[in-house]
Amino acid sequence: MTKAIFFDIDGTLVSFQTHQIPNSTFEALKKLQQKGIKLFIATGRGKDGLDVLKDFPFDGYITLNGQYCYTQDKIIYENTIQKEDLQALLDYLEKYPFPCGFTEEHTKYFNMRDERVDEIHRITHNDDHPAGDCSQVIHHKVYQCMCFVDEQEEKALLKVMPHCISARWHPLFCDVSPVGGTKQNGIDQFLKYYDIDLSETMAFGDGGNDIPMLKHVAISIAMGNANDDVKEIANYVTNDVEHDGIIHALKHFNLL
Template sequence: MDGTLASFQTHQIPLSTFETLKTLKNNGIKLFIATGRGKDGLDILQGFPFDGYITLNGQYCFTDEEVIYENTIDSQDIQNLLNYLDKKPFPCGFTEEHTKYFNMRNHLVDEIHEITHNDNHPARDCRDVAQQKIYQCMCFVDEKEEIEVLKVMPHCHASRWYPTFCDISPLGGSKQHGIDQFLKYYHIDLAHTMAFGDGGNDIPMLKHVALSIAMKNANDKVKAIVDYVTDDVDHDSIYKACKHFQLL
């Protein structure tokens, strides 16, 4: 969503994108969100009727009627992370079904909120979170410390779309896996899929679908593995790509 549908400059989805989505839907094309955001971060969609939502990088997938897949972090992995934080504190966000909270906040968390307008959740005592259903952790560590954190969370993996933090999710969960859940749900063949992305957490999804598109604002690793690079999110990127592939 961020950097693909929503602009980092305006923090909104461009009007041309909404108009393109309406046209695609009227043409019988099913539309899905695939995002690292949780369910509580979808207000930016302004109620647009997507056919499904792959949230938390694939850990929580639902339609407007039902949850079709969910995947939570092993409670012992969460406890191991809490023990690690006691020794080496850093800001960490814990995401439940309807909310997120942090063990602490600093300038790094505030910086991300300035970009996403979706990370203003409070800090609180998190010693009880191993007893909660946690779908994803947002760990503000560099790539070197990310490796150390994953050593104490053996049932998890990490993805990163911004240099100051990584999303830690349970093994087996990804946007790619979320896509497969919806293909099965709607009886759609993988050969009929198309995806847009801009961040490192989009790479498994973009490699998986039949037709992959990167935004101009995507990093070079993303651009290297896609079929087509469109314009950036602030310059009618979704419209231009769909026009290029004669979907409009």
């Protein structure tokens, strides 16, 4: 019996075409809650990027790929990048400049912006943050960095940030986060908090950063617009966002 469902946002709940959650999906979520099923967000977005949810009362939020997890009124788990790794990143940026977004609890800011950042903002409508001096970042609580590098550069970057891991859902950038906070860890934090067993879980996703989460839950669902590697590990592949993929899968598993 499914008691908890975890949803990615971009490309899963939110369409890359309309940048909105379909009204039909909101109605389906209400029906699930009426049945007593707990609903959770599991996203790479920060707290300041959740306006797209239109204040729908989810039971918990796994944000920044698991670095900051909270309910409507309580922080459940938080994990920040170590000061020495942030300094190593700043030193690396001096030698090999690239756009980098630093995410704090309520905001994000960039060291610089270029066409890569603008391209991602056109997709997410969530990356229009300002750019400027980031030298004081080592004195702040930074939960995640958005690094606009390719996969080869990503490997080189992680060598100088040994206490961090990376996740990627787009070829233009990767999210660099501290070891320990992941979407699957966020799931475990909420299961413990609400006393729900892992065997009673389901998750929806579409990107590479969703793969560990989808492998972790009892029932994993890949959206029709998902990457092929996501579809390969999922228990079920549903329709895309624009064609009521969430609803189609929920009906398939007799939850609607």
